[in-house]
Structures are given as structure tokens and as C-alpha cells.
Amino acid sequence: MRKIKFNQSVKEALTLSMLRDKKVVLMGLGVTDPKGIFGTTKDLGKKFGSTRVIETPTSENAITGIALGAAIKGMRPILTHQRVEFSLLSMEQIVNQLSKWHFMSAGKQKVPIVIRMIIGKGWGQGPQHSQSLEVLFSHIPGLKVVAPSNAFDAKGLLIQSIKDNNPVIFFEHRWLHDISGNVPKKSYDIKIGKAKIIKKGKDITIVSFSEAIVQVMRIYKFLKINGIEPEIIDLRTLRPIDKKTIINSVKKTRKLLVIDNSWTTYGISAEIISIVTESIFKKLKKSPQRIGIKNVMIPSSKELAKHCYLNSKNILEKIISITGKNINKKKKNLFLKKINTSESDIPYKDFKGPF
Amino acid sequence: MNKLYRDLYKKIYKIRCVEKKISTMYKHQEMRCPVHLSIGQEAVAAGVCANLGKKDEIISTHRSHAHYLGKGGNLKNMIAELYGKDKGCAKGLGGSMHLQDLDNGIFGSVPIVGSTIPIGVGIAFYSKFFLKKNNITTIFFGEGATEEGVFHESINFASLHKLPILFVCENNLYSVYTGLKDRQHVNRSIKKIVESNGIESHTSTGNDVLDVYSLAKESINKIRKKKGPIFLEFKTYRWLEHCGPNWDDNLNYRPKGELKSWMNKCPLKKLRGKIFSNSKKNNTLDKIEKKINYEIENAFQFAKNAKFPKKEILNKFIYSN
Numbered sequence: 001m002r003k004i005k006f007n008q009s010v011k012e013a014l015t016l017s018m019l020r021d022k023k024v025v026l027m028g029l030g031v032t033d034p035k036g037i038f039g040t041t042k043d044l045g046k047k048f049g050s051t052r053v054i055e056t057p058t059s060e061n062a063i064t065g066i067a068l069g070a071a072i073k074g075m076r077p078i079l080t081h082q083r084v085e086f087s088l089l090s091m092e093q094i095v096n097q098l099s100k101w102h103f104m105s106a107g108k109q110k111v112p113i114v115i116r117m118i119i120g121k122g123w124g125q126g127p128q129h130s131q132s133l134e135v136l137f138s139h140i141p142g143l144k145v146v147a148p149s150n151a152f153d154a155k156g157l158l159i160q161s162i163k164d165n166n167p168v169i170f171f172e173h174r175w176l177h178d179i180s181g182n183v184p185k186k187s188y189d190i191k192i193g194k195a196k197i198i199k200k201g202k203d204i205t206i207v208s209f210s211e212a213i214v215q216v217m218r219i220y221k222f223l224k225i226n227g228i229e230p231e232i233i234d235l236r237t238l239r240p241i242d243k244k245t246i247i248n249s250v251k252k253t254r255k256l257l258v259i260d261n262s263w264t265t266y267g268i269s270a271e272i273i274s275i276v277t278e279s280i281f282k283k284l285k286k287s288p289q290r291i292g293i294k295n296v297m298i299p300s301s302k303e304l305a306k307h308c309y310l311n312s313k314n315i316l317e318k319i320i321s322i323t324g325k326n327i328n329k330k331k332k333n334l335f336l337k338k339i340n341t342s343e344s345d346i347p348y349k350d351f352k353g354p355f
Numbered sequence: 356m357n358k359l360y361r362d363l364y365k366k367i368y369k370i371r372c373v374e375k376k377i378s379t380m381y382k383h384q385e386m387r388c389p390v391h392l393s394i395g396q397e398a399v400a401a402g403v404c405a406n407l408g409k410k411d412e413i414i415s416t417h418r419s420h421a422h423y424l425g426k427g428g429n430l431k432n433m434i435a436e437l438y439g440k441d442k443g444c445a446k447g448l449g450g451s452m453h454l455q456d457l458d459n460g461i462f463g464s465v466p467i468v469g470s471t472i473p474i475g476v477g478i479a480f481y482s483k484f485f486l487k488k489n490n491i492t493t494i495f496f497g498e499g500a501t502e503e504g505v506f507h508e509s510i511n512f513a514s515l516h517k518l519p520i521l522f523v524c525e526n527n528l529y530s531v532y533t534g535l536k537d538r539q540h541v542n543r544s545i546k547k548i549v550e551s552n553g554i555e556s557h558t559s560t561g562n563d564v565l566d567v568y569s570l571a572k573e574s575i576n577k578i579r580k581k582k583g584p585i586f587l588e589f590k591t592y593r594w595l596e597h598c599g600p601n602w603d604d605n606l607n608y609r610p611k612g613e614l615k616s617w618m619n620k621c622p623l624k625k626l627r628g629k630i631f632s633n634s635k636k637n638n639t640l641d642k643i644e645k646k647i648n649y650e651i652e653n654a655f656q657f658a659k660n661a662k663f664p665k666k667e668i669l670n671k672f673i674y675s676n
């Protein structure tokens with residue numbers, strides 16, 4: 001199958017959706033600019049014209065309300081924020097209006113809006129440009145929250161999100177944009193609310209999502225070679241959450257580690273552990289564990305940020321401790337040395353931005 | 356040479372050379388944070404800040420280097436901040452987009468567009484009702500910020516309470532790659548919007564530092580006499596890319612020739628021209644330049660030699676005592 005990057009698959013999803021339905025409209029600051037939101041909207045303005053691809057003023061709050069007004073009349077707006085932090089200016093519209101409008105109209109009005117939010121990380125972006133705020137939105141009834149980890153899922157889930165008649169918050173992690181994957185040319189849907197078992201295993205269930213999946217997959221082979229067979233679940237959708245897939249897996253492995261893309265406190269990982277302990281507490285052999293980024297603000301200096309972000313070493317240690325399997329120390333250290341990218345604030349050695 | 360000319364020249368030259376140095380050193384990947392350079396826009400910061408005392412407060416945005424330097428912010432600490440070092444003005448926690456220097460009245464800069472406008476209003480609110488001194492607060496922002504609701508809410512409050520604020524809008528025609536015409540109606544006048552909130556407002560060219568200086572001086576005098584806030588819009592232009600050390604005219608988001616025509620209005624060249632038409636000798640300028648170049652070299656050495664912050668700092672500032 002053809003391989004394309006995550007950002008290209010987002011662009012294909014947008015293009016196919018706009019071709020399929022004339023009511024689909026793309027809005028946001030930068031959607032027509034020469035870089036096209038990290039390549040995801042590049043040249044779409046030329047293809048669809050300025051009534052379908054619309055630059056906006058720096059007015060996040062108003063634009064979100066405007067999208068709502070247009071949506072209840074039949075438009076299907078897709079809003080874009082180059083950093084999730086910018087969407088915080090529109091929190092009132094999202095939390096009070098978008099999420100509740102259908103409910104408040106007793107089901108008479110629909111709000112088919114997708115809000116794309118890009119999560120930053122690394123390159124010293126600091127406290128206001130590198131947060132993973134998925135949980136803020138996942139808390140709110142009426143919103144759907146999607147966070148794909150790879151190019152294939154991104155395309156199918158975005159197409160499905162655009163077809164959905166509810167507000168969908170669509171998270172794209174900046175570090176995923178340049179990672180390639182197998183992606184069919186044609187249009188296809190991936191159901192919202194369905195997790196995916198990306199690796200079958202029996203020793204431990206690992207639940208994760210978005211870029212954190214990449215951190216886990218870097219150590220998967222090493223675990224297998226050393227006799228640990230994890231079952232890895234990619235949540236893909238954070239709300240509504242796929243309880244069944246998680247519970248069935250933990251029933252089998254009887255051990256759970258959740259790897260959060262963000263802070264663990266009150267986080268997605270807290271929710272998943274609650275779900276599991278509430279329903280199959282007695283099946284668990286060990287207390288469920290979670291790991292995420294450090295519970296502090298993310299600093300700019302790379303020497304500090306490296307202590308905050310997730311890293312494969314901590315994940316590996318955690319898995320070893322939960323499964324209780326012994327791995328030769330020398331072998332482990334050698335492996336960690338090998339995968340250790342010398343810089344922790346860039347996804348690849350040759351990454352030069354834009355951020 | 357006239358003292359005013361000398362002071363203004365020092366400021367503009369310093370801002371220009373610091374930004375150029377950052378631009379050339381960036382490729383070594385030791386300054387690992389996004390940088391929004393102010394080359395081309397130096398005159399606004401220099402002309403306004405030349406009228407401010409050490410105790411007067413300023414607050415700025417993602418593009419804060421010029422304001423920080425114009426206001427007399429510590430250069431060594433600024434460069435160390437860009438290098439992520441413990442001697443940085445925010446101890447490496449913030450990077451280029453979070454410059455501050457409390458000793459010199461620089462209260463903060465943040466990369467969320469518009470967000471420091473109400474914070475600046477709050478600083479002035481305190482000054483007026485609690486400090487009872489003659490301080491004024493200058494709030495720097497780009498024209499993009501005037502598209503945010505919080506700008507409008509803030510100017511109304513400032514006007515209502517006649518707060519001692521100088522609002523300084525640097526209109527450089529762009530918000531990232533998006534030109535004004537795609538964001539604001541051609542007839543929209545920021546000046547008139549602010550005026551209709553009951554605030555004295557002016558719009559002016561922003562590349563002639565002497566013009567900026569006089570307008571700011573007159574305005575600041577009025578503000579100090581407790582006449583309430585004043586709004587100034589300066590038309591200016593950013594030469595380099597929105598974020599990063601490079602030129603980006605090849606991307607063609609700006610009309611052909613636009614950059615060139617603005618480069619012809621270079622704030623540094625303009626001032627130099629004025630100085631030379633008044634006096635023939637240029638050795639004072641040479642001396643000034645030499646001293647500043649030396650200071651910049653020192654600051655970069657200082658930043659490079661400084662240590663990275665220790666891990667323990669991460670837990671230190673989550674809450675105050």
C-alpha cells in the first residue's frame with residue numbers, strides 16, 4: 001500500500017470531505033497561507049476557493065460562535081487552531097454553547113463542527129505552546145474527542161468526524177505530522193468511539209493514545225525479544241471512550257498500564273483506571289499504574305523539558321516493574337542507549353521546524 | 356552630537372544588532388526556542404521607551420525583543436534565556452517568548468495574542484488607585500491583537516477608569532502569513548475604534564524614530580497629567596519571517612516589492628541620515644557602535660558559558676509561599 005505522512009492524510013481527508021459535501025467549509029488563521037497549517041491545508045484555498053477555505057482574523061471566540069450559527073443552518077465548518085492553547089479563548093462557546101446546543105433545542109438543532117487542535121511539544125516552546133489539553137474537552141458531555149496516533153487512523157477518523165452531526169474536537173500531535181504510514185487513496189471511515197488493539201499480547205494491557213503511542217512502540221520489539229508480550233490499545237477516541245475493548249483486554253492480561261499523553265492527575269489515565277477498577281477490580285493481579293508527563297508546567301530549556309516529557313526509558317521501567325519480568329540490565333542499558341535520540345526536544349535529528 | 360539622537364541611535368542600533376546576531380547564531384541550534392525577531396520595527400520600541408523611566412512598566416507579546424531592549428532590559432539575561440540557561444531572565448523556564456526584567460519595569464511577554472493587554476490594564480489599575488505615583492504602563496501589541504475581543508473589553512475598562520496607559524499598536528500589516536486585507540475590512544480604522552471608546556488616539560508612521568519619539572513624548576506627558584489612557588498606532592514592517600531567523604520573501608505571501616520598499620524606510624538608516632545632515636563627524640557613532648558590539652559579544656559568551664538550570668527548579672515555582 002501507498003505510504004504517506006500524517007499531515008498528508010489529514011489533507012486528503014479534508015479534500016475528500018470537501019469534494020463529497022459542498023457544505024463542508026474550512027476556517028482558521030493560516031488555512032490559506034503558504035505553509036498551510038503544517039502542510040495539512042496547503043493549496044486547498046486554490047482548489048476550493050475563498051468561500052470554502054476561509055482565512056479568519058485572530059478572533060477565536062467569535063469564530064467559534066460564528067461556526068455554531070452557520071452549523072445549525074446547515075454548514076459543516078472545520079475550525080483549525082495551530083496550537084490547542086489558542087482554542088482556550090473560545091472555551092465559553094465550546095463548553096456552554098457548542099456542546100449543549102443540540103440538548104437545549106431538545107434535539108431539533110444539530111451542530112456538525114470539527115475543531116482541529118494541534119498539540120505542540122519540544123523546541124523550547126515553553127509553558128503556553130506545548131500543552132496536551134485533551135482532558136479539558138473530554139470532560140464535557142456533548143463533545144466527541146478524537147486523537148489519532150497514525151496517518152491511517154487520522155484520515156478515517158477525520159472523514160468520520162466531518163460526517164458526524166456533533167461537535168468533534170480533533171487532536172493532532174505536531175510530532176505525528178511527519179510520520180508516514182500506509183494510507184489507502186480512497187475515502188474510508190473509522191468509527192468514532194472505537195479503540196484499536198494494535199498489538200496482541202498476554203502479559204500486560206497498555207492503553208495509550210496520540211503521540212504517546214509512538215513512545216510505546218519504540219520499545220515493543222525489545223519487550224517481545226525479552227519475553228514480555230504486551231497488549232497495546234490505541235484509544236483513538238477519548239470521548240466516548242471504548243470501555244469494552246479495554247475491559248476485555250485487562251480481563252485477559254490482568255495487568256494495566258496507562259500511558260497518558262499529558263498530566264496524569266485528573267487525566268485520561270485517571271479515567272481509564274477508574275473504569276477498569278470499577279468494573280473488574282477482582283480480576284486485577286496488580287494495582288493498575290499510569291505514567292504521563294511530569295505534573296508541572298513545561299519549561300522552555302531543553303535540559304529541563306527532558307525531565308517533563310514522556311520517555312521510553314520510564315515506560316520500559318514501568319512495564320518491567322508491573323510484569324515482574326527480569327531483563328538483563330546490560331542488555332537493557334545497551335538498548336536504551338541505542339534508541340536514545342540525543343536530543344529530547346526534537347522528534348528527529350534533522351527536524352528544523354516550523355514548530 | 357545631540358543627546359537625544361545619541362540615545363535613540365544606541366537603542367535602535369542595539370536592537371538591530373542583537374536581532375541580527377540571534378539570526379546568524381540560530382543555526383547552531385543552541386537557542387532552542389521559537390524566536391520572533393523585530394528587525395525593521397525597531398523605531399517604535401526605541402522612540403516610545405526613550406520617554407519612559409525605569410519605574411514605568413511595560414508589557415509585551417511574542418515579539419518582545421525590541422521592547423525589552425528598548426526599555427533597558429538586561430542583555431546578558433535575555434540571551435541566556437534564549438539559550439535556556441539558569442542565568443536567563445526567566446531562568447530558562449520561558450525562552451524568547453517570555454522575556455521579563457522586573458528591575459527595569461518589564462513585567463512580562465507571552466505568546467498568546469492579546470492576552471497581555473488586560474494584564475497591562477491591571478498594572479495601571481493598581482498604579483492609579485493604590486500606588487498613587489506618576490507611573491504609566493505601556494502595553495505593546497500587534498494589529499492582530501486588535502481582532503481579539505479582549506482588546507475591546509480592555510480599552511473600555513481603561514477608558515472608564517481613566518487609567519495611566521499608553522497603548523502602542525505596531526501595525527506591521529501581517530499576522531503570521533495573513534495580510535490585513537484577509538482579516539480586517541479596508542475601512543476598519545483601529546484608531547477610530549479606540550477613539551470611540553473615549554480614548555485619545557493617533558496613527559503615525561513607525562519607521563522614523565524621531566516622529567515616534569515626539570508623538571510618544573507628547574502623549575506620555577498628557578497621561579502623566581492624569582488625563583487617562585492614550586492609544587498610538589504605528590505603521591511599520593517586519594523584514595524576516597514571522598517566527599525564526601530567516602528571510603521568507605520567497606514564500607510570496609507579501610506582494611512583490613513590498614519588503615524592498617519598507618527596507619528603504621529602514622529605521623536605522625533614517626536616523627543615521629538625520630544625524631549626518633546635522634553634523635559631519637561620525638566618530639561618536641563609531642564609538643557607540645563599537646561599545647554595543649562588544650556588549651553583544653559579551654552577552655553571547657555569557658549565555659554560552661552559563662549553566663543549564665538544575666532539575667530541582669521544576670518543582671520550585673508551581674505555587675508561591
Ligand SMILES: Cc1ncc(C[n+]2csc(CCOP(=O)(O)OP(=O)(O)O)c2C)c(N)n1
Pocket residue numbers: 029058060082086089417418466467468469496497498499500501527529530531597
Ligand atoms: C490567541 C492566539 N491566536 C493565535 C496565535 C498564533 N499567532 C502567534 S503570533 C501571531 C501573529 C499575531 O499578529 P500581530 O498581533 O499583528 O503580531 P506580529 O506577529 O505581527 O508582531 C499569531 C496569530 C496565538 N499565539 N494566540
Ligand SMILES: [Mg+2]
Pocket residue numbers: 497498499525526527528529530531
Ligand atoms: Mg502584525
